[in-house]
Structure formats: structure tokens, C-alpha cells
């Protein structure tokens with residue numbers, strides 16, 4: 475097993491991987507090989523290990539990213555059964571997202587979430603009854619999503635394991651999906667990165683990690699190109715999540731907008747959902 479605390483073998487993003495317990499070491503080493511990350515000694519104190527910006531921790535069925543150093547915020551991972559997700563799935567936020575994709579107009583509604591991230595929007599859509607295909611191109615986030623889905627699928631909570639039955643993960647850039655894979659999709663949903671000021675500590679810690687991992691996705695031209703691609707596909711509509719005051723992506727005017735308190739959904743309609 476290759477265990478290191480050598481800063482020179484860290485990834486470009488300053489990432490390393492660690493097993494939470496000795497029982498997690500085999501999984502940690504396999505994952506580290508897949509992601510080309512060095513493995514830190516199990517039990518190594520991450521508060522004082524500042525050679526890495528963040529460490530991916532394998533802990534049983536969970537995989538989370540922990541920033542290092544004193545005063546670092548708590549871990550970020552994918553936990554679809556968390557109190558936050560349960561609350562969100564019952565709040566008005568899901569209604570807005572549902573309205574934007576056209577929930578209720580077609581059953582089942584097939585949504586391609588081309589920017590899966592931590593999968594929260596995809597989960598909300600699946601909970602509403604949509605069939606969701608998620609695309610994620612960033613390997614670390616992809617693995618966190620994979621662990622989150624596996625853990626939810628094997629949960630004894632019937633609601634949770636049931637919802638994730640309607641979510642499928644594709645490990646690639648959405649723009650490289652074949653026409654056959656997109657065929658049958660009703661909606662393409664986009665939530666690209668946007669540099670914004672966050673109010674809550676929870677959002678701030680996630681954004682810090684996203685920004686570290688996703689410099690490419692934070693490029694506004696990358697998001698513009700993604701919308702242009704999405705609009706060229708044969709789907710009934712494309713929905714883009716934006717901070718409420720942000721300009722339209724690619725300066726393209728949507729057919730209509732669904733406004734929330736801090737976000738809006740720009741809806742580009744090609745045809746009726748039938």
C-alpha cells in the first residue's frame with residue numbers, strides 16, 4: 475500500500491486521499507489509483523497537514539472532501555438522506571425547479587442534468603417523479619456522487635432508496651453524449667458554476683471546494699458554450715439555473731423565467747412537452 479505524507483506527490487489541485495479507518499484502506503488505495511492521488515497515513519491529523527488544500531476521505535459508504543488546516547470548515551460530501559435534503563425536497567424550492575422543467579406536463583418526464591455536481595437538484599427532480607440522467611465530468615465530484623448514490627440505494631429508508639432508482643450517472647462531459655443517449659430526453663437542465671457571494675457558511679464551504687476543483691467550469695465562456703450545445707439538442711426545453719441578478723448565459727433571452735428569492739430558472743422552450 476502506498477501511504478505518503480510527501481507534499482511533492484500531491485495532485486495539481488493540492489489534493490490527497492485518506493482512509494478514515496484501517497478497514498477503509500483497501501478502498502482508499504483503489505480509489506487513489508483511479509484518481510491518481512497520494513494516500514495519506516490513516517489517522518493523520520488533517521488540521522496540521524497543510525501541504526494539501528483538501529483531503530478526500532473514504533469512510534465506509536461515504537466519501538467526503540475535507541479542507542485541511544486550522545479553522546477549516548466541515549466536510550463536503552453527497553448525502554441524499556441528510557436533514558437538509560429532506561427539507562429541500564419538501565420546500566418551495568422543489569416547486570420552482572419542478573415548474574421550470576415542466577413537471578406534471580408529461581409522465582415520466584426525462585431530464586438530462588448536464589451539470590450534476592453534488593446531485594442535489596437531480597435528487598429533487600427524481601423525488602418529484604422525473605427520470606434523471608446526470609452527467610459529471612470532474613472525477614473527484616463524480617466519485618462523491620457515486621458513493622452518495624450507492625449509499626442511498628442500499629439504505630433501509632424506502633423513500634431514499636426509491637428516489638435514487640430514478641437517477642443514473644454518466645461519467646463524462648455532457649457535450650460528448652451521443653445523439654442516441656440524448657434521444658428520448660425531454661429537458662436538459664444546466665446549473666453551471668457562477669462566481670457569487672454566499673451568505674451561509676454551508677454554501678461558502680461548498681463553493682470554496684467547488685472553486686478549487688472546478689476552475690474550468692467557473693469560466694463563463696464554458697457555461698455559455700454549454701447552453702449553446704444544449705439548445706442544439708432535440709429536446710422540448712432547456713432550463714438554466716442562475717443567481718437572480720446574473721446576466722443570461724450567452725446573452726440568449728429565455729422564453730420565460732421562474733423567479734425565486736436568490737435564484738431564477740431561465741426556460742428555453744422548443745416545443746410542448748407531450
Ligand SMILES: C[S@@+](CC[C@H](N)C(=O)[O-])C[C@H]1O[C@@H](n2cnc3c(N)ncnc32)[C@H](O)[C@@H]1O
Nearest residue numbers: 589590591592593594595610611612647648665
Ligand atoms: C454548480 S455545480 C452543479 C450543482 C448541482 N446542480 C447540485 O445540485 O449539486 C456544476 C457542476 O457541473 C459540472 N459540469 C460543468 N460543465 C459540465 C459538462 N459540460 N459536462 C459535465 N459536467 C459538467 C462541474 O464539474 C460541476 O460539478
